[in-house]
Amino acid sequence: MASKVIQEFKADEKVKGLARKYRYDEYMVARFARFVPDLEKFLASMEEPPRTYIRVNTIKVSANALIKRLTDKGFIVKALDLPDCLEVMSEPYSIGASAEHLLGLFYIQDMSSMVPALALAPVPGDVVIDMAASPGGKTTHLAQLMNNEGILIAIEAEPARMPGLMLNLGRCGVMNTVVYGMDARELSKLDIRADKIMLDAPCTGEGVIAKDRTRKTSRDISDIEYCSNMQTELIDAAYECLKPGGVLVYSTCSFAPEENELIVDHAIKEHGMKVEPIPYGEPGLRSFGELKFDPQVVNARRLYPHIHGTSGFFVARLKNV
Amino acid sequence: MYRGLKKIELTVLRRSLDYWGAFELSQELEFVIRQGEKNDVFAVTPEAKYYLMGKEPEPVTAGLHIGEIGKKQLNLSLEGAYLISKMSDRKKIKVVGQAESLVLYGRDVFGTSINWADESIEQNDKIIIANKYGEAIGLGRSRFDYSGLFADRVTVNTEADLGLYIRSQSEF
Numbered sequence: 001m002a003s004k005v006i007q008e009f010k011a012d013e014k015v016k017g018l019a020r021k022y023r024y025d026e027y028m029v030a031r032f033a034r035f036v037p038d039l040e041k042f043l044a045s046m047e048e049p050p051r052t053y054i055r056v057n058t059i060k061v062s063a064n065a066l067i068k069r070l071t072d073k074g075f076i077v078k079a080l081d082l083p084d085c086l087e088v089m090s091e092p093y094s095i096g097a098s099a100e101h102l103l104g105l106f107y108i109q110d111m112s113s114m115v116p117a118l119a120l121a122p123v124p125g126d127v128v129i130d131m132a133a134s135p136g137g138k139t140t141h142l143a144q145l146m147n148n149e150g151i152l153i154a155i156e157a158e159p160a161r162m163p164g165l166m167l168n169l170g171r172c173g174v175m176n177t178v179v180y181g182m183d184a185r186e187l188s189k190l191d192i193r194a195d196k197i198m199l200d201a202p203c204t205g206e207g208v209i210a211k212d213r214t215r216k217t218s219r220d221i222s223d224i225e226y227c228s229n230m231q232t233e234l235i236d237a238a239y240e241c242l243k244p245g246g247v248l249v250y251s252t253c254s255f256a257p258e259e260n261e262l263i264v265d266h267a268i269k270e271h272g273m274k275v276e277p278i279p280y281g282e283p284g285l286r287s288f289g290e291l292k293f294d295p296q297v298v299n300a301r302r303l304y305p306h307i308h309g310t311s312g313f314f315v316a317r318l319k320n321v
Numbered sequence: 322m323y324r325g326l327k328k329i330e331l332t333v334l335r336r337s338l339d340y341w342g343a344f345e346l347s348q349e350l351e352f353v354i355r356q357g358e359k360n361d362v363f364a365v366t367p368e369a370k371y372y373l374m375g376k377e378p379e380p381v382t383a384g385l386h387i388g389e390i391g392k393k394q395l396n397l398s399l400e401g402a403y404l405i406s407k408m409s410d411r412k413k414i415k416v417v418g419q420a421e422s423l424v425l426y427g428r429d430v431f432g433t434s435i436n437w438a439d440e441s442i443e444q445n446d447k448i449i450i451a452n453k454y455g456e457a458i459g460l461g462r463s464r465f466d467y468s469g470l471f472a473d474r475v476t477v478n479t480e481a482d483l484g485l486y487i488r489s490q491s492e493f
Contacts, residue, residue, distance in 0.1 A: 069454075099421050102483040103403070103456055127368075151368040156381075166382055170400045175350075176366045178373060178383045189378070 006225045006258055007289035009034060018043055024216045028206070035257065035285055038306065045306035050210045052088040053080075053310075054095065054106040055114055055137075059144045059173050061105045069100055082280075084144075085114055104171035109137045112207075112253070112303045112313035116200055117141035119278045119317045120249040124149035126195040131184040131238060134161035136168035138200055143174040152177045153192065155184045185230075187237045196247050197238045201231045203252035203259050207312025210305060228258040235263055239271045242320045248273070251315040255302075257288035260314040264300050265293040273318040275299040281308065284316065323353045323373040323383065326362075330354065330390055334362065337388075337395035341449070342411025346404065353383065354390065362387045362395065364404070399481055402449050402457035413449040413457075414438040414470065414477060421452045424459045425484035430477035432470055442467045450479060458483050 011019065011026040019029040022043045029043070036042045054077070056063045063084060070077050074092035079085075086106070088095055095101060096108055117138050122128045124147045133139045133154035143152055154177050156165055162181055169177055180190070184199075204219045204227050205212070231252070238248050250267070252259050261284050267273045275284075275296040284300030286293055300316035326334060335347045350364045353373055365373065365384030373383055387401035397405070406413060416424060420434030430450060442448055443466045450459035459482035463470065470476045 099425060099452060099458060099483070102425060103458070149366055149368075151366065151372055162381060169382075170386055170398075173385060173400065173403065175364050175385045176369055178369055178376075179381045180378070181381045182378070 006221050007291060008221060027221060035288060041306045042304060046210045050311060051309055053109060053111045054086050054088060055109050055141060056084040056106050057104055057144060057172050058084060059148050066105055082111060082114055085111055104173055107137055107140055110311045112310035113137055114141060115280050116198060116249050116251040116315050117145060119315055120196050120198055120247060122146050122196050127151055128196045129153045129194045130198045131155050131234060132200050132202060134165035136165045138198055140168060140172040140174055142198060143176055146176060148175050150176055154179045156181055157183045185233045185237045188240045192241060193243045194241055194246060195243055197242055198249050199234055199238050200251045201234055203227050203254035204256060205253055206255045207253035224256050224258050231259055231263045232266055235267050244320055246320045248318045250318060253311055253313055255312050257285055261285050261293045261297045262291060264297050264316045267318055268294045268296055274321045276317045276319055278315060278317050322356050322379060324356060326352055326354055333390055334395055341405045342409030343405040359389045362390050397460060399483055402460055406449050406451050406455055406457035410455060411439055412442060412446060413451050415451045415453055415455060418453060421458060424450055424479055424482050427479055427482050427484060429475045429479050432472040432474060432476040435471055438467055438470045440467045
């Protein structure tokens with residue numbers, strides 16, 4: 001295990017007050033205060049019900065055809081700037097229970113979770129690996145960007161999460177995947193070199209507090225350290241399997257810089273990878289407490305609920321130069 | 322172990338696809354079999370097929386599960402039915418909007434809910450239950466031939482439906 005420096009800060013009176021008001025552990029708010037723009041607005045936005053977004057599954061249907069079908073059934077959806085992304089403005093019943101969902105014509109997915117596949121931008125003919133595939137949102141998105149051609153290796157370590165992944169791949173009509181049940185840190189055992197790799201790493205999930213309020217208090221500093229160590233091992237494993245000139249997209253749904261910028265900084269310093277710009281979100285951090293990051297790390301992107309209307313997210317596009 | 326289809330299996334696959342009016346799929350798609358107690362058939366891309374053959378460690382799954390192949394027929398999966406329904410109307414009924422929801426909850430089909438049926442349907446045929454767009458939402462069996470399908474009673478038994486996705490969600 002790599003040694004990490006997890007940053008802790010003393011909570012001042014303002015932080016203590018906000019932690020009490022919004023029922024967070026103080027350490028979390030003290031950390032957020034160091035990097036989140038407009039802290040109280042941010043905390044208030046996490047109390048709002050998350051917006052519902054869907055991604056059109058272009059393997060099966062066009063956006064216009066889907067919009068018409070959903071509109072005919074009384075749903076109001078709005079096309080957004082992000083390709084194939086629709087926001088559900090009004091639903092007569094749960095859109096997850098609609099025949100269109102069961103038929104795999106769309107995937108219910110937060111807008112922020114659509115950014116990694118778009119940043120990776122796979123094309124037909126690429127050899128692509130998804131290192132943490134279940135439940136399949138990014139895997140099915142990658143498959144549709146590949147026009148359901150070529151080969152997409154999907155890895156899932158947790159057996160209990162495998163049925164959900166398989167169901168979603170089938171529902172969405174994906175034909176180009178080969179699914180492995182294994183620890184992605186052992187990826188090199190597959191002896192495959194990829195053009196593109198998606199590493200949506202397991203994380204503390206700070207970004208999805210609006211969906212799961214228990215995360216305000218259910219994680220502590222040791223969880224950040226555990227995830228950060230695992231993420232370092234995962235990105236090392238990804239690098240080993242990436243072709244020269246290949247692209248790796250690293251993402252998490254955590255705000256913690258030790259799970260985000262620090263991991264990207266490691267990939268730059270240990271493997272000489274280059275961070276390429278992404279046209280969504282806020283720049284990555286230059287520093288956090290005592291941690292100073294490589295200047296390229298600002299090319300990574302952060303998404304915040306109060307700024308972008310999404311779950312919290314971090315994404316970086318790294319090139320193996 | 323994943324392998325290609327044997328000659329006899331290819332014949333069974335083609336015969337089954339022909340039953341559904343989708344013989345062309347056997348020429349358009351690549352197929353592999355995962356050998357086991359059941360021989361599951363998957364539609365895959367050429368690249369995935371090349372990668373899969375005899376691969377160690379063995380993948381959990383690959384491509385789109387079309388169904389299980391036996392000595393005489395292919396037992397179609399719902400994913401396989403969807404593929405077929407996009408290119409053929411043979412052995413298919415189409416139900417009205419309200420009935421679509423009922424089928425998705427596993428209910429049998431009333432004849433008055435059927436707004437179109439393939440004339441070749443005979444009593445006790447395996448059939449695809451489709452929505453008004455012709456997309457497979459279930460698999461069923463006809464209680465009557467074409468002429469009796471529209472009667473004011475249950476005329477098609479639903480044997481599998483896409484609503485299984487919702488009903489099984491608590492398991493995931």
